[in-house]
Amino acid sequence: MVKMKHKKIRMTRQRGVILEELRAVKTHPTADEMYEKVKKRIPRISLATVYRNLEVLCGLGVIQKLDITGRQKRFDADTSNHYHIKCIKCGKVDDLYSARPDAIEKAVEDHRGYEVLGHRLEFEGICPKCREAGGKEPDTQ
Ligand code: ZN
Numbered sequence: 418m419v420k421m422k423h424k425k426i427r428m429t430r431q432r433g434v435i436l437e438e439l440r441a442v443k444t445h446p447t448a449d450e451m452y453e454k455v456k457k458r459i460p461r462i463s464l465a466t467v468y469r470n471l472e473v474l475c476g477l478g479v480i481q482k483l484d485i486t487g488r489q490k491r492f493d494a495d496t497s498n499h500y501h502i503k504c505i506k507c508g509k510v511d512d513l514y515s516a517r518p519d520a521i522e523k524a525v526e527d528h529r530g531y532e533v534l535g536h537r538l539e540f541e542g543i544c545p546k547c548r549e550a551g552g553k554e555p556d557t558q
């Protein structure tokens with residue numbers, strides 16, 4: 418058992434390694450990208466196992482799955498409520514901590530009298546690195 422935040426979660430070695438690898442990055446990797454990282458430490462692990470464990474960790478609330486446009490789900494070890502911005506050129510997904518999701522929901526509640534249960538907001542742009550590189554071809558992702 419590994420103690421995490423307030424919960425005690427049953428951690429297999431595989432699950433522990435997956436969580437460690439996700440916590441080590443800020444890149445919001447896909448399951449495929451996680452598989453590439455985890456395989457270096459557990460060579461015999463399968464993509465299906467990585468995927469299943471990511472889903473279990475999401476279900477436990479230890480990590481979150483991001484609803485970002487694109488073919489594959491991305492994963493984030495930061496479970497706080499924050500927005501993301503995606504680079505349309507390189508596909509990189511960055512955190513946005515300056516815009517507050519709870520402030521927007523409060524504003525909507527105050528304006529319309531609804532109890533807001535949730536919302537989706539996704540930012541798109543061109544990251545500083547791609548802006549510097551100039552007219553690079555867009556990524557197909
Ligand atoms: Zn970029």
Ligand code: MN
Binds near residue numbers: 493511
């Ligand atoms: Mn994030």
